[in-house]
Each structure stands twice: as structure tokens, then as C-alpha cells.
Amino acid sequence: MTEQRIGIIDLGSNSVRLVVYERTASGAHRVIDGSKRSARLSEQIDENGVLPDEALDELVDTINHFRLICAHHRTGHIRAIATAAIRNAANREQILFRLEAETGMPIEVITGMQEASYGFLGMINSMNIQDGFLIDIGGGSTEVSLFRNRSLVNAVSFPFGCVSLTKRFAEGGLLSDDRLQELEMHIAREVGGESWISHSPGLPLVGIGGTVRALGKIHQAVTRYPFESFHNYTMTDKTTEELFHLLRSQPLDKRNRIPGLAKDRTDIIVPGLTILRTLFKIMGASHYLVCGSGLRDGLFFSTRFPERPKLDNVLEYSVNNLAALHPEAPRQHMAQVSRNALQLFDALQSGYSFPEQSRSWLDTASTLYRIGASIDYYDYNKHTFYLIVNSHINGLSHKETLLCAAIASFKSRNRARQQAAAYKPLVSEEDLSLICMLGSLLQLAIALDRSETQAIGRLRIEHADGKLLLYAAMAEGSLVVERKEVDALASDFRKLWGIAPVLYPPDYR
Known part of the structure; x- marks a missing residue:
């Protein structure tokens, strides 16, 4: 069996990411390359809902750069997907026409429900968990799902994310008491139409995406946690509240020096955590679980195993894959x-x-x-x-x-x-x-x-x-x-x- 490679390009509302997966001659799968560029697409959309040409110039450059990386690895199949910022842009068709014309890359615009489904697949194929809520806080949208017996029961995509809410409520990344209350009320109103979110109390809330990963990294740095992995990391409501108030109280120059917090997330972390905390309370969740897998992993499994993308036994697959490596x-x-x-x-x-x-x-x-x-x-x-x-x-x-x-x-x-x-x-x-x-x-x-x-x-x-x-x-x-x-x-x-x-x-x- 020869090596096979799949590239996934994720045109997110906050950042653009590339992951290259390889199937080795022994049948194992592994990531062999990855890259990230900050985009802040949601932040650049104007009052008419239009993504300007300047943003597209940078996006074209990033996609072409990622295509060169894929070509270097002789990647056989590349899949590029776009999420909320492009999905909801008023000039969506013009964006797609220009991106495809100048990169030669067809772009899939996935729906909010597809985004939730791929995120769930990436999570459930990487964790031994039966029941819970899943949240994916992106730059321009937030997906919330309920799963039972490792199967998706309900899912919804909300039209807000850490970048779009920072732009609206926390200019410069600072959130006063009054603006925090307004933001929490706004989130609660948006969520209120989905009554199922509050009808399954006591379940864990699994988080995917940059906001939740940053939360786990910060807590591990603060507590000097001895194990170097944020995937499958557990956090309590009390701990999260303490970190949230610590971060909110810090001006950006001091927040920028907090261990575990990436510089490109300094201004959007507090609104992102506000989304997380508000939904946690509405759900009546038991605790937080940080998941290191998500949308791109779900896209990989759906591409590599289109007939049966969901794993029957996560541990068995992972152990056998490591042995085959x-x-x-x-x-x-x-x-x-x-x-x-x-x-x-x-x-x-x-x-x-x-x-x-x-x-x-x-x-x-x-x-x-x-x-x-x-x-x-x-x-x-x-x-x-x-x-x-x-x-x-x-x-x-x-x-x-x-x-x-x-x-x-x-x-x-x-x-x-x-x-x-x-x-x-x-x-x-x-x-x-x-x-x-x-x-x-x-x-x-x-x-x-x-x-x-x-x-x-x-x-x-x-x-x-x-x-x-x-x-x-x-x-x-x-x-x-x-x-x-x-x-x-x-x-x-x-x-x-x-x-x-x-x-x-x-x-x-």
C-alpha cells in the first residue's frame, strides 16, 4: 500500500488553517503538516455585510500558500471549506467566484448544521464519552449539540462567535460590567428559542475550538499541570469562573503575558469565554471537558471513510493506529x-x-x-x-x-x-x-x-x-x-x- 495524503483547508471566521493527513504504507494515519494564519474575517465584514477586497487579497494569498505546501507533500486530495464569515457574507457569490478563479480551488460553503455535524464527528472519534453537550465557538458562529449514546440528538448553529461579539460588545477586547451583562442577555435571548438546551441538566459540556483550548492551556499553565496535553482535560465551573474574571480584569498589555494564551486571542478570549459560561449555565452542565479534535478531524474522517466515518471503538482504533506507526x-x-x-x-x-x-x-x-x-x-x-x-x-x-x-x-x-x-x-x-x-x-x-x-x-x-x-x-x-x-x-x-x-x-x- 502506497502513502496517501489528504489536505484539509478550513477558511474559518477567525483563522485559516491547513492540516495534511497521511496514510502510511503500514495503514496508519497521522498528521504530517499543519499551518495557521490569522484572518479575522468576521471582524472585517462592513456594516452592509460585505467582506472587502483587502480581506480577499489576503485570503487568496493564504490559500495559494497552503496549496504550495500540499503540492510539496504530493497531496492527492485537497478539501477546502468555508464557515460562517463567508457563509453569511452579503457578497458570498463574488467571494467564491474570486477565490476559485485565483486559486483554482473549489470552495465548499458548509451550513451551520454541517459544521456542527463535522465537529461532533471529530470529537466523538477522539473521546470515550457516551452523553453530553458539545460546543464549538468559532469567530462568527457557535454550534451547540446534544449527544446520547455517542449519537447526535440535537444541533443548532447560532450566528455569533468570539470575533463578531468582540466587535459588537468589547471593542479592544475590554468588557465592562454593563457590557458583560448586555452580552450575556444577548446570548441568552439567542439561545432561548432552543428549549432542548436546558432540558438535559447534569451532562458534561465538551468544548472544541480555540476559545476552549486556550482556557485549558491557561489553567494548566497556572496550576503547573504535569501532563502536556489539553485534549480530554477536565475543568470545573468554579475554576472557569475564576479564570474568566482574572482575564477580564486584566488590560490587554498584562493579559498578553498570561501563560498559555496566544497573542492572537488576547482581545477575543473574554467574549469567547462569556459564550461558554453563559451556555454552561443555561444547560446546567456538570463540568467542562476540553477536546483537541474538531471540525478538521471530522472532515478528514468523512473524506477518508465516507461510508462509515464514525469509529465503533475509539481506543482500539487509536492503539492500533499508533502500533502501525x-x-x-x-x-x-x-x-x-x-x-x-x-x-x-x-x-x-x-x-x-x-x-x-x-x-x-x-x-x-x-x-x-x-x-x-x-x-x-x-x-x-x-x-x-x-x-x-x-x-x-x-x-x-x-x-x-x-x-x-x-x-x-x-x-x-x-x-x-x-x-x-x-x-x-x-x-x-x-x-x-x-x-x-x-x-x-x-x-x-x-x-x-x-x-x-x-x-x-x-x-x-x-x-x-x-x-x-x-x-x-x-x-x-x-x-x-x-x-x-x-x-x-x-x-x-x-x-x-x-x-x-x-x-x-x-x-x-
Whole structure:
């Protein structure tokens, strides 16, 4: 299979973005390039609803620049979409004619409902969440959706965004008490016609788009959060209120120095957060969740998988995709190790009160334990930990990602403790014990296929006299390599599990 590349150009109301996705020869998908240019299209629309020629000049230049980047990557398919600013412009047809004539690029103007649908698809394919609200605060529109059982139930696109409301209510990015009250009342009036928004209290509010990402980044910077990812980051109503009032109280020159806040968002962040907070209150939502995926990801999935764009299992897809990005590890060996690990877990877990997701974490760790060899086989454990932590596996919380990384790279309790120390307070002493137990179980599963020949066709497991008896019921050869490996780790395994593994050859009676 040859490499295939898809380019997505998003002509947003606040910024214009490019993302280039690649399908590798091993079947994995990844982003290989991306670019962003501030546009502020909503801000430039005049009192007659017209986007002026000066704005179009810059837009043409940006699209042609992005096309050159795509050409450099030999991108086979480019999809360019336009949202609220162009969708609602009075001179929309002239805009599209000029853009297509001067760039050679057909532009799709998507409706507000399509924007909501693509945003939902990007989010639901990157998070393990069943029910909630979704909000996408753009420069010129805001999409709100309700989903149940991972399916879209209701959606609406409101004709306001952080750029358009800044222009109307917060000239220069400052929002007085009176103007804040006017803005909140304006949003409430616009939302009032959609009664379903207030009829499902207690659900999380998932946010996509620059406003919510900025909120997560600022909070992580303020609290010195130890995990470097804002995707799947949780925030409370109280925390958000505190940050909002801090930001609103700052003049732009001081706000500009707040860690985590990009300079091109300094003036629009407060009106954007006003939209977020007002809708949160109307919904009666339980908490905020920051999502790093969104519209462009939804467009990718709908383009790459037009028949079935929504994933059935987010975690499974993400783990298998990451494994395929590092194909140096033999797939048959990895599959055998995973089978061994899960069989061992099923045989031993009844005597312990493991967390509900422990089996899934072990499955993830066993599938990925050797990806670090793509950097360097020697000390690949260390590289595996780094790759798992920094690949941001979808379907896992930050804590779960750390647990899986530590289990996959486990060598000893001391090393696991050193890894966990950098991520306090996300990883507790109780978590450390779980890492050691599941990590040692994975080491045993690896030992059972140390020759990487899948010599053991079927394994029978029994307990007797403080021993974990492993019978190779169906096997090829005497399993000399595997037996030595199991014997070598038996002592450490017994310290953690209270039972020592012994592997018997297939001819044992």
C-alpha cells in the first residue's frame, strides 16, 4: 500500500488553517503538516455585510500558500471549506467566484448544521464519552449539540462567535460590567428559542475550538499541570469562573503575558469565554471537558471513510493506529504477547480488587510495549514510555495514558516510581502498585514468547502450592528459551503476586 495524503483547508471566521493527513504504507494515519494564519474575517465584514477586497487579497494569498505546501507533500486530495464569515457574507457569490478563479480551488460553503455535524464527528472519534453537550465557538458562529449514546440528538448553529461579539460588545477586547451583562442577555435571548438546551441538566459540556483550548492551556499553565496535553482535560465551573474574571480584569498589555494564551486571542478570549459560561449555565452542565479534535478531524474522517466515518471503538482504533506507526515490532509476536497477557490476567484477577478498566489498560500496554524500538532497540522501554505519553492516545484520560505507558515500559518498581514522580499528583502510591503488578504480568507474557516464534499454541494455567503452573498444552519444540526467561523473572513476580510462575514443556506429564 502506497502513502496517501489528504489536505484539509478550513477558511474559518477567525483563522485559516491547513492540516495534511497521511496514510502510511503500514495503514496508519497521522498528521504530517499543519499551518495557521490569522484572518479575522468576521471582524472585517462592513456594516452592509460585505467582506472587502483587502480581506480577499489576503485570503487568496493564504490559500495559494497552503496549496504550495500540499503540492510539496504530493497531496492527492485537497478539501477546502468555508464557515460562517463567508457563509453569511452579503457578497458570498463574488467571494467564491474570486477565490476559485485565483486559486483554482473549489470552495465548499458548509451550513451551520454541517459544521456542527463535522465537529461532533471529530470529537466523538477522539473521546470515550457516551452523553453530553458539545460546543464549538468559532469567530462568527457557535454550534451547540446534544449527544446520547455517542449519537447526535440535537444541533443548532447560532450566528455569533468570539470575533463578531468582540466587535459588537468589547471593542479592544475590554468588557465592562454593563457590557458583560448586555452580552450575556444577548446570548441568552439567542439561545432561548432552543428549549432542548436546558432540558438535559447534569451532562458534561465538551468544548472544541480555540476559545476552549486556550482556557485549558491557561489553567494548566497556572496550576503547573504535569501532563502536556489539553485534549480530554477536565475543568470545573468554579475554576472557569475564576479564570474568566482574572482575564477580564486584566488590560490587554498584562493579559498578553498570561501563560498559555496566544497573542492572537488576547482581545477575543473574554467574549469567547462569556459564550461558554453563559451556555454552561443555561444547560446546567456538570463540568467542562476540553477536546483537541474538531471540525478538521471530522472532515478528514468523512473524506477518508465516507461510508462509515464514525469509529465503533475509539481506543482500539487509536492503539492500533499508533502500533502501525511503529511497525518495527513483529505483529505476530505482539499479538501473541497480548493474548498471553490477557489470559494471565483472567486467570489471576479474581483474588484482587483491580479497577474496572485494568484489563483494557493491560491490553493497550501489551499491544504497544515494543514501539520504542523504532527509536532504538536498546533501552526501548524508556522510548516506549515517551512515545505513549506524547502520542496522546484517544479514549484514555491523562491518568490512564500514564498508567498504560508505565505498564508497557515496566522493568522494576524503582524505575516505575521514578517515572511516576514526574507526574504527581496524577499517579498515586496505589496506582504505582497497580503498575508493578500489571507490568510484571506483561513481562511474563513477553517471556512466554521470548523466541518470537509463537511456539506456544495453547496455554493452560493452574495454581498449586504457591506456584503459577503454566502448561504448554500445544507447543512446538522444548521451549528452552521461554522456560529460562520465565525462571529468570519468577522471583520478582512472586514478590508482587505471591506466586511463582513455572513453565512446563508440552511433553510434561
